[in-house]
Amino acid sequence: MRWSHLFVPTLRQDPADAEAPSHRLLLRAGYVRRLHAGHYSLLPLAVRVRAKIIEVVREEMDRIGAQEMLLPAMHPADPWRRSGRWDKIGPEMFRLADRRGNELALGMTHEEIFTTLGLELTSYKQLPQHWYQFQTKFRDEPRPRGGLMRVREFTMKDAYSFDIDQDGLDASFAAYRAAYARIFERLGIPAVPVEASNGAMGGTGSTEFACPSEVGEDTVVRCPSCGYAANAETARSRLAMIDDGDADTGADGPGAPEPFDTPGVRTIEDLASGLDVPADRQIKTLVYLLDGRLTLVLLRGDHALNEQKLADATGASDVRAAGPDEIRDALGALPGSLGAVGVTGPPVLADEALRGRRAMVTGANRDGVHLRGVDVARDIPSPVWADLREVAAGEGCASCGTALEVFPAIEVGHIFKLGDRYTRAMGLAVLDADGGRVHPLMGCYGIGIERAMAVIVETHHDDRGIVWPEAVAPFAVAVVPAQTGDPEVAATAERLYGELRGRDRHGDRRPSGAGGREVPRHRADRRPAPADGRAPGPGRGRRRAHRPRHGRDRGAPGGQGRRAPGVGALGLIGALGSIRVRPGAGRDADRRVTAVAGSARRRGTPSRTPRRRGIRGRSRAAGSAARRGTRRYGNRSGALRTPAPSSRRSVGSGSAISRCWCERP
Numbered sequence: 001m002r003w004s005h006l007f008v009p010t011l012r013q014d015p016a017d018a019e020a021p022s023h024r025l026l027l028r029a030g031y032v033r034r035l036h037a038g039h040y041s042l043l044p045l046a047v048r049v050r051a052k053i054i055e056v057v058r059e060e061m062d063r064i065g066a067q068e069m070l071l072p073a074m075h076p077a078d079p080w081r082r083s084g085r086w087d088k089i090g091p092e093m094f095r096l097a098d099r100r101g102n103e104l105a106l107g108m109t110h111e112e113i114f115t116t117l118g119l120e121l122t123s124y125k126q127l128p129q130h131w132y133q134f135q136t137k138f139r140d141e142p143r144p145r146g147g148l149m150r151v152r153e154f155t156m157k158d159a160y161s162f163d164i165d166q167d168g169l170d171a172s173f174a175a176y177r178a179a180y181a182r183i184f185e186r187l188g189i190p191a192v193p194v195e196a197s198n199g200a201m202g203g204t205g206s207t208e209f210a211c212p213s214e215v216g217e218d219t220v221v222r223c224p225s226c227g228y229a230a231n232a233e234t235a236r237s238r239l240a241m242i243d244d245g246d247a248d249t250g251a252d253g254p255g256a257p258e259p260f261d262t263p264g265v266r267t268i269e270d271l272a273s274g275l276d277v278p279a280d281r282q283i284k285t286l287v288y289l290l291d292g293r294l295t296l297v298l299l300r301g302d303h304a305l306n307e308q309k310l311a312d313a314t315g316a317s318d319v320r321a322a323g324p325d326e327i328r329d330a331l332g333a334l335p336g337s338l339g340a341v342g343v344t345g346p347p348v349l350a351d352e353a354l355r356g357r358r359a360m361v362t363g364a365n366r367d368g369v370h371l372r373g374v375d376v377a378r379d380i381p382s383p384v385w386a387d388l389r390e391v392a393a394g395e396g397c398a399s400c401g402t403a404l405e406v407f408p409a410i411e412v413g414h415i416f417k418l419g420d421r422y423t424r425a426m427g428l429a430v431l432d433a434d435g436g437r438v439h440p441l442m443g444c445y446g447i448g449i450e451r452a453m454a455v456i457v458e459t460h461h462d463d464r465g466i467v468w469p470e471a472v473a474p475f476a477v478a479v480v481p482a483q484t485g486d487p488e489v490a491a492t493a494e495r496l497y498g499e500l501r502g503r504d505r506h507g508d509r510r511p512s513g514a515g516g517r518e519v520p521r522h523r524a525d526r527r528p529a530p531a532d533g534r535a536p537g538p539g540r541g542r543r544r545a546h547r548p549r550h551g552r553d554r555g556a557p558g559g560q561g562r563r564a565p566g567v568g569a570l571g572l573i574g575a576l577g578s579i580r581v582r583p584g585a586g587r588d589a590d591r592r593v594t595a596v597a598g599s600a601r602r603r604g605t606p607s608r609t610p611r612r613r614g615i616r617g618r619s620r621a622a623g624s625a626a627r628r629g630t631r632r633y634g635n636r637s638g639a640l641r642t643p644a645p646s647s648r649r650s651v652g653s654g655s656a657i658s659r660c661w662c663e664r665p
Helices: 021-028 044-063 077-083 111-120 166-187 268-275 307-314 324-331 421-426 449-459 487-499 521-525
Strands: 032-036 039-042 074-076 094-097 103-106 129-138 153-163 192-195 205-212 218-222 229-231 258-261 283-290 293-300 319-321 348-351 360-366 369-374 384-386 405-419 441-448 477-481 505-507 593-597 630-634 639-643 661-663
Touching: 021 032, 021 449, 039 044, 044 129, 044 153, 044 166, 044 449, 074 077, 077 103, 077 111, 077 421, 111 129, 111 153, 111 421, 111 441, 153 166, 153 449, 166 192, 166 205, 166 405, 166 441, 192 218, 205 218, 205 449, 283 307, 283 324, 283 360, 307 319, 307 348, 307 384, 405 421, 405 449, 421 441, 441 449, 477 487
Parallel strands: 192 229, 293 348, 348 384, 477 505
Antiparallel strands: 032 039, 074 103, 094 103, 129 153, 153 441, 192 205, 205 405, 218 229, 218 405, 258 369, 283 293, 283 319, 360 369, 405 441, 477 593, 630 639, 639 661
């Protein structure tokens, strides 16, 4: 590919809505463009990176014997109804109807569709089977954000295994787990395998691959001693023992809860600070609607509810907190004075941390009134016990007791043991060795391709921009002639470019730029813009390039920030990274045309040289152009200057090919 033909529309400033580093850098470096919320166009450089990610994933899938397929992205409703997920999945699924009124869905996952294909399996002798695809998925995310990390349309590698028994499923799961570890190592993603919830996928167990990141939406709990790691949705911990002493006796008799007035108390903190009731002696009462049924959820006052644990414990697909009016209608009080003592209608779920607790305080279901001396076993009969609380940092590891670490992370892959949920629902059965019919056990294994690209940027960037790992860099070699006017140099550049076919290479042989002006070779080491979005100022260095007429920047489509100068004034390495091209030396043409491959730093933002200005704003360099042997090419708004070949010098350590400035007269 020649730079003069490459489409790389870079941005000078950070888009206002780009918060994650990957979102900001991929937009600014010309890799992606936002069409609308949750939908992005991948531009040429992003397509090259995406293709390399796919190739790494494909190689590892082929290595474990998986077979690649391609199934439709639009599905009829019937397979989803047969599995029960058509009604269980909420508004996240895109649904539509064709002209005949047939109900359809845009696939958010493919368990039902691959199982339908598996109906052609008839015997255990055909198992195990491992199938995978790279296909577009659609999910109507309520709040798309983070650029490519949470979108409504994305590419996923989803794989599916079919085994005759549990031992076979365990072996398949282990093979994919090892393959995923190799994939993320090759991509340069420091992913941590952690226990996770199966969620709407169902099944008996899953492992999530989480990459630690400050912009991550998942929370991971990890033990630094024994290696235990889990998503907060399934994490467990060991709590310190609390001695309740003797149970309180209330005014109504031994062991009876005692009501007391608590005017103005609405929160756990109000009760703790105003009436000296520690949070760990309070019972927090939350009211939820689980698949439309009002339910009381009890936790210790200093613990937080994890809603995924609540969904997993109840099997509910629609989980939401009840509103104030719904709460008053059911319990007769507003939040702040709620409790489960004496409640007989709604079901009650209690967190395991409350089991056996006495001398507790809870709401009396009368505004401004609480109860003290509550014995959970005596006063709240027959609750459903479950692990519902969120694990906090510093709590003891359930395995070894060491204080746990908690950190945010990005989910980059997820593998599930599905069991026979889908094969049984879809009627897939095969003959076993004894001639009986059994339902094969399934596993499914997913990696988001564009999300992997974003996570690579999150973990491989610095204050100057993207630093692509070599395995996924859009180009591996840049061929840049140091002297375009020298026929021998140009011919050598063309020869090198031809000899490098078969490797990712990029050639830059432009003899002239727009309007017939010579294009200086230093563009091969220019970067689009400072990564931090600040305009260059004193002490930072400033480097000017061509500006459009009237000195104004053209806006980028969709208001995504100001567009940097066009391709003609931006650097090749602005997209490729800093594949260093050093100054030519001597008379030998091979030494004046440099091809540098496999640099560890392939960046996406600009290098800068100090701007030189003389008295009254004139460039001192412009006044001495003749004496320095330089050439000057300009237009109404700016001038581009490069030293003549005889005076080329290095700008700095590993920086531009020749010393040059872009100055305004």
